[in-house]
Amino acid sequence: MPTNDQKVFDLLCSFVRETALLQSTFSLLGWDEQTGMPPNAAEYRGEQMAYLAGIIHRRRTDPRLGEWISHLADSSFCEQKHSASGTIVRELKRQFQRQCKLPETLVVELTRTAVTGQRNWQQARHENDFSIFRESLEKIIQLKREEADAVGFSECRYDALLDEYEPWETTSRVKCILDGLRKELVPLIKTIQNAPVNIPTDCLHRRFPTETQKIAGRDIAKAIGFDFRQGRIDTTVHPFCTEIGPYDTRITTRYDENFLPTSLFGILHESGHAIYEQGLDKTWYGLPPGETISLGIHESQSRIWENQIGRSKAFWRGFYPRLQALFPKTLCDTSLDKWYRAINTVTPSLIRVEADEVTYNLHILIRFELEQMLLDGGLAIADLPNAWNEKYESYLGIRPDTDAEGVLQDIHWSGGAIGYFPTYALGNLYSAQFYAKCEEDLSDLETQIANCQFDAFRHWLQSKIHQHGQCYSAGELVERVTGKPLTHRYLMDYLKTKAMEVYRL
């Protein structure tokens, strides 16, 4: 006969699994909205999603959850911290407490402000006029301060916001690591800019028909292990990866007929996210041991395929002949070496989503620093555009001429996502550190990649990272896998080595 603890544990799990049924249905509504929904359906889709979000929110703050979690807190289910049951109680407790600390009025106000904020941001960007967005952003920052105060923090408000995306992480630790990165990155970029080589990139800017790009993209996704029996690829303006069930992970990409890298690296990136989801332990679907750890770890899995694998010479040794076969006339004059160098050029630019893998991290750093200043009141919203431009000039040596290509370029803040940006840089750091360890573990990795064999690499990721779900925090996991806490060392080594090769430094 099951003990009372067992009964409570089962009740808890089945309640949360039911919520996952609704959450995954909500994801389908969102996926469909982005991919194929008829335009006039938008308004009602908003109602469908808001209604489901309401049900989900009520379930996540259901008092019974709190009772079950309290009941289990001192039970044998929590004895082993990293066990499935220990993880379930710990992580559900963390989520539940966060949800319950937020007053309903604040949640409603945040949602409403985000809707207005996104509309104003869109208009502001369209009209290239920050002042249209200013008031919304002021309101958003004010509400996010209230959110941080309601959630609570030990050192600074930013901790409380970061925790939503990167659980158990602290601002001071992230700051310390990213500062270390910046100190080495800025000089590296200067060195690259002064390098006496000119790398032609015209081979990327030719005419590549969408239909052929689709073939190339599916070919690559399939080769690296994206499982089409439990996923699909669609076309959207803003690429994303979404999970619609334990065996249903969908990615999207966009195609630029005059620039091949957009879809190729977009698909590598999103496939990386999807391979993480597809590699989770499905028996725990909907519960913490079967869920992804943090946005930083998620991003590490997309970046490792996009960059460490996808921008390596070995990868294109295997794939470039296939690419040339698909675009025989367009790429016949471009050697593997030329291609490899073209996709690895480093150029300071104004737009984050178009940045190369070296300068990208400075785009993030700028946002991370500005967010902290906005939150603690050290920077007034009115002064934000100028502060943004100053930082671009100081870190990247270029200055936006307009708000649209400056402070208004990203959607995140307008929707209330403050504390999200650093997870992009954390992803880059984690990916480099994981990859360095994997190279140690799999001695012939480069040869395998050059032979388009990715099974061993993917299994390494799966066994070291994916299958553990949330049993370890991001910080615990990186130490467990690599033997060291997260450091900027590996990313810098990786970027420097490649720069030396590409720029012949």
Add this chain to the structure above:
Amino acid sequence: MPTNDQKVFDLLCSFVRETALLQSTFSLLGWDEQTGMPPNAAEYRGEQMAYLAGIIHRRRTDPRLGEWISHLADSSFCEQKHSASGTIVRELKRQFQRQCKLPETLVVELTRTAVTGQRNWQQARHENDFSIFRESLEKIIQLKREEADAVGFSECRYDALLDEYEPWETTSRVKCILDGLRKELVPLIKTIQNAPVNIPTDCLHRRFPTETQKIAGRDIAKAIGFDFRQGRIDTTVHPFCTEIGPYDTRITTRYDENFLPTSLFGILHESGHAIYEQGLDKTWYGLPPGETISLGIHESQSRIWENQIGRSKAFWRGFYPRLQALFPKTLCDTSLDKWYRAINTVTPSLIRVEADEVTYNLHILIRFELEQMLLDGGLAIADLPNAWNEKYESYLGIRPDTDAEGVLQDIHWSGGAIGYFPTYALGNLYSAQFYAKCEEDLSDLETQIANCQFDAFRHWLQSKIHQHGQCYSAGELVERVTGKPLTHRYLMDYLKTKAMEVYRL
């Protein structure tokens, strides 16, 4: 200040509208399952749909619904039978009472039996062996008897089942009309078969590439008024139309590269269903005045576009040149007259879904008669295959050689749908009666059709039928629109006139 009645009415409406949010979300899950869902996602999709179906069922039998409806029963809201509020209370009462009369155990048992039934039916059809399905069908018939007894009826059990698909209709009335139809249809078919003409149909069986068929299909759908801003067309094995929101009606079709009519008439048919949904009064979405009346009326709207319009000479006078332009080589030797006669040939055949518009009705009659015999015990399940074959021989002059092309061809019974088939024939009858009236009302209808102008016809349907939602029952509506109760007269006249023209009788 609103009266108490008004408050109760508002509560009732908002509760039912919320249920519609869930119901339309459920439809999206179903649409996605049929169109693009990755294969491995099927099992979890079943769980998502079952969970949502459970919530929806609990809402539909929520005791508060009963209280609100009782409260309003003698209020001013019900004074005008055909008003929106009168319709809301009347129809919700009908639905609620039906739902509540069904014991939960019976609902569960029916669902379970349907799942097993469909599996066994598939296997039986695959192996061409009725005995594999026999036990399931026995169980289904037994449970449907229990359902009828629980729901209650005045004349016969079949009434209670028919009511689910064709509210307020009676078996005796349907029987009387279909008997009248049969008596004239059987001799007409004999006359056609004995006609001394040979109509070549080889022009339909040529090579028509799917991509070009898609262009033709979209062209036709757009021309007749399917609104792509609030709908889309996808490809599935079994075509259907589904509503995912007030401004989101999606249809599907299939393409046979060696037989053009499948997609052309399939799209006309499903567009007809969709145009009905798109023509409803959106302010009442989710409530009876904004919902379709019955399956029979729904089918009339698909058939009127597929047959009365889509198989008319006028329609192809306008469209055939476009079709020839799309398939210039394939159709260059086929004149408009040849094409028109080819798509209107009448040939008794074994498979319902491939039947022409004349013999189709006999396929339905056979099923309708057999269903009644099964239900009242006049026919044992073991004797069903033979009874089926006898009826085909008697009505259509042909006899199936196997169960697969006989009694096992349709999915309906295996899923527990008994009483559904007659709505197909009712649809044909309604469409002919509506069309005859419309021809009276719009004197230049034929000219308009020949000019590919369908706005006046569609507006006629919308103002006479669509916009009233469930404010009138099917029977009331046909009298209101045509001045006469439903009769087989109009369909017979239509079929005879066309047969005389096509077969030169």
